[in-house]
Amino acid sequence: MSQENVEIVRRSLQAYADGDVEEMLSYIDPEGELQSAIIGGTEGRPYRGHDGVRRWFAETRESFVDLRTELTEFRDLGDRVVGFGHIHARGRESGLELDSVTGWVFDLRAGKVVKAQGFLSRQDTLAAAGLGE
DSSP states (O other): OHHHHHHHHHHHHHHHHTTOHHHHHTTEEEEEEEEOSSSSTTTTOOEEHHHHHHHHHHHHHHHEEEEEEEEEEEEEOSSEEEEEEEEEEEETTTOOEEEEEEEEEEEEETTEEEEEEEESSHHHHHHHTTOOO
């Protein structure tokens, strides 16, 4: 089942990259929670449920003219998937650019993401997943 969870995460990320929020939601539990490192992250604000994820998606598109998250390394931990990669963002109003490592911790249950947490460092990601390097 856990390798299936990695595939669920990959498909949800591809739907996000394609700009297809409804497809992305098909991989997220209706009561799921998303905590982004950059949208709502500085405030520690989670987005809950499908409406919350839609709101996060809209706020992301409002805030950034370009936002790409590419996870290239995955750790399969059964009901938890940890992904590492890179994020590039350019602010819509400010034009400021962010190029950073990124990591995500995804918790899954019954084939759906129930929690997704984003980080801007490998160390913070590993700590949140309860792992050492």
